[in-house]
Amino acid sequence: MRKVGWIWALRAAFFVAAAGFIIYGVLDEQHKIVLMKAVMICLECIGLG
Numbered sequence: 001m002r003k004v005g006w007i008w009a010l011r012a013a014f015f016v017a018a019a020g021f022i023i024y025g026v027l028d029e030q031h032k033i034v035l036m037k038a039v040m041i042c043l044e045c046i047g048l049g
Contacts, residue, residue: 025031
């Protein structure tokens with residue numbers, strides 16, 4: 001039973017870290033940069049760029 005608690009604690013730690021990185025990325029406006037890169041890659045792939 002103790003091993004199960006350790007696994008849940010590890011999962012919770014990873015969840016908190018992931019949420020922190022997502023919040024940091026949104027506050028730093030990284031989503032706009034990723035979107036622009038995705039648009040440029042798509043336009044290059046279909047030959048419009």
